[in-house]
Amino acid sequence: MAGEEQEEDFQRFLRRVDEISKPNLVQGLNSPDPAVKEKIIAETEKRLHDQETSKEEEIKTIVNRTVINTQASVRGVFSLKLKLYADAKERAKQRKRNEHLANALKEKGNDAFRKGDYDIAIQRYTEGLEKLKDKQELYTNRAQVSMWK
Structure with missing residues (x-):
């Protein structure tokens, strides 16, 4: 140097x-x-x-030229917060859609169980779990149908 x-x-x-x-x-x-x-x-x-x-x-x-621009970092944090908020909002919408689909599949599974079509009931409960993995009713219903089968 x-x-x-x-x-x-x-x-x-x-x-x-x-x-x-x-x-x-x-x-x-x-x-x-x-x-x-x-x-x-x-x-x-x-x-x-x-x-x-x-x-x-x-x-x-x-x-x-070496002056630090503090406004850029504030804008960056604000922009990041907006993106996180938008992402959380989108995820909540997606969860609601998935919850609606899972409930519909649960009802179809219940109908199939009442008709005695246990394989279809298990299939519908499993499809519901693919949409919403933490819906405990679907696990319980699928287990009960398996016992009847």
């Missing part, structure tokens, strides 16, 4: 030397006219100052 920084400094130095040693600047420094020399020195100092200022602005820009 330190080697990279030294290389960057060296490259920056070379760029400055290139700026300073442009033909018109070098020729102006060699001029016998003191006014021309003064003008070239002022121009050179201005260019060096401008380069330093632009480097400082670049550093400020980099620092300003």
Whole structure:
């Protein structure tokens, strides 16, 4: 890392030397006219100052980019809560549908049991359990039909 920084400094130095040693600047420094020399020195100092200022602005820009945006995280949490709420709501709807189907299959199983068609009754109770695995009545009814069979 330190080697990279030294290389960057060296490259920056070379760029400055290139700026300073442009033909018109070098020729102006060699001029016998003191006014021309003064003008070239002022121009050179201005260019060096401008380069330093632009480097400082670049550093400020980099620092300003590292500001933490707290609003984004708040939006993210809110968005996550909305998604969880929507998911819970959808799951509740699906459970209601499955509960309705399981009850209908239980009734069909009960009808089949009353008619003495025990295999169909067991099949309907099992289908109801596939829709709603925690409906204990279906387990009980299926077990009772198995005993009658």
